[in-house]
Amino acid sequence: MPTTERPGGVRARLFVRETLPTPATQSSQRTIARLERLTSEGLLDGYCVTSWDKRLPVDGVDAPEQRRRYNEFSDWARSNGARLTPFFDTRECYSMETGEKRTELVFPAICLALYEDGDLRTVAPHAAGSGTESVADCLDRLAEQSTDEPVRRTTVTAD
Numbered sequence: 001m002p003t004t005e006r007p008g009g010v011r012a013r014l015f016v017r018e019t020l021p022t023p024a025t026q027s028s029q030r031t032i033a034r035l036e037r038l039t040s041e042g043l044l045d046g047y048c049v050t051s052w053d054k055r056l057p058v059d060g061v062d063a064p065e066q067r068r069r070y071n072e073f074s075d076w077a078r079s080n081g082a083r084l085t086p087f088f089d090t091r092e093c094y095s096m097e098t099g100e101k102r103t104e105l106v107f108p109a110i111c112l113a114l115y116e117d118g119d120l121r122t123v124a125p126h127a128a129g130s131g132t133e134s135v136a137d138c139l140d141r142l143a144e145q146s147t148d149e150p151v152r153r154t155t156v157t158a159d
Helices: 022-040 064-079 135-148
Strands: 010-017 046-052 055-057 089-094 101-106 110-116 119-124 126-128 131-133
Touching (some): 010 022, 022 046, 022 110, 022 135, 119 135, 131 135
Parallel strands (some): 010 046
Antiparallel strands (some): 010 110, 055 101, 089 101, 110 119, 126 131
């Protein structure tokens, strides 16, 4: 998976399910191309792409890094009045190995996390109020921020 990094600033981490249907694969490829453009334009200081499992048993110990990441996203959502559901959700599933019913956490096909100076700034997709923010919305907002910054001018007067 591609990685482009510069220290500090805003960096993106894209999470993609390991197996995706063709339309979702194409969407992830477009997102990676957009991250590359935003990085080359200086709006991002770097990005990386990480694959993750479609779902994990809630009571399991598998994939500790993916579980830590979900907990980080959940903490961010609580602190910012956002919700990860319905994009991250739980389902009752049957284990193919044991035949037992268990609760599993289902992850979105594509998820984006933006970090600023190492701190989680936002997660997409998420819901807040009556609206939602998709990965594309998040990248649109990032691209617009560069045009919203005020131009600083210095006026020099002669005495």
